[in-house]
Amino acid sequence: MHGKRNPTTQCVGIEAPLGHRRLTGLNGLWFSGQTWGWLVVATLGLVSAAWGQVSPQQMEEGKKVYETTCMVCHQPTGMGIPGVYPPLAGGDFVAGGNRRAISIVLNGLQGAVTVKGVPYNGVMQAWKAVLTDDKIAAVLTYERNSFGNKASPVTPEQVKKVRDELANRTTPFTPAEIEQIPNEDVKP
Ligand code: HEC
Numbered sequence: 001m002h003g004k005r006n007p008t009t010q011c012v013g014i015e016a017p018l019g020h021r022r023l024t025g026l027n028g029l030w031f032s033g034q035t036w037g038w039l040v041v042a043t044l045g046l047v048s049a050a051w052g053q054v055s056p057q058q059m060e061e062g063k064k065v066y067e068t069t070c071m072v073c074h075q076p077t078g079m080g081i082p083g084v085y086p087p088l089a090g091g092d093f094v095a096g097g098n099r100r101a102i103s104i105v106l107n108g109l110q111g112a113v114t115v116k117g118v119p120y121n122g123v124m125q126a127w128k129a130v131l132t133d134d135k136i137a138a139v140l141t142y143e144r145n146s147f148g149n150k151a152s153p154v155t156p157e158q159v160k161k162v163r164d165e166l167a168n169r170t171t172p173f174t175p176a177e178i179e180q181i182p183n184e185d186v187k188p
Contacts, residue, residue: 054153058138065131066146078143078149089148091115095151099182101140103166104124107126108125108172109123109124110174123172136156
């Protein structure tokens with residue numbers, strides 16, 4: 001009995017530190033595994049943006065920005081109020097090349113414009129001092145892919161590029177000026 005018990009005790013004594021070390025090793029693996037997981041998610045997000053696919057996360061973020069910042073005028077349906085607030089559904093400035101939409105949201109829009117056959121002559125404020133590049137990218141991606149619209153997503157990098165180009169401009173755009181902006185996506 002004695003002879004049998006001793007080796008068992010010794011065995012446990014040796015196994016415990018080993019087991020502990022092994023567990024620590026596994027923990028380390030698990031953490032780096034999780035980090036890699038996030039990196040993969042982030043990379044897939046960037047790649048899908050580059051491929052022109054719309055990420056669900058950006059749509060969700062954009063919906064939040066829309067509901068808190070834009071919906072009061074452009075309405076839950078994106079249809080606006082005829083003659084007062086233009087619709088975002090089916091509007092050329094919203095769903096064409098994203099350079100025009102980004103410019104409008106950064107600096108605002110003022111003056112006579114006809115959207116889907118209805119004339120408007122109002123003022124929309126600039127949002128550049130209110131919303132970050134991330135938020136503008138998200139809300140525009142949302143608008144360009146909601147209300148029946150289907151257009152390329154907008155990345156924060158594209159917004160930043162236009163923001164830098166417009167750094168010295170303080171006045172809103174007129175619709176005529178927007179027509180002069182190439183109807184194309186901002187190049188990466
Ligand atoms: C206080 C009301 C108001 C709010 C809030 C508002 N807009 Fe506007 N928006 C307008 C008006 C008015 C116009 C048209 C200006 C004109 O007549 O020249 C406009 C025009 C636009 C246009 C061009 C529309 C087109 O079809 O030609 C876009 C794009 C747009 N808004 C996006 C946004 C986004 C994005 C937000 C939220 C960040 C927002 N708006 C918040 C009032 C508003």
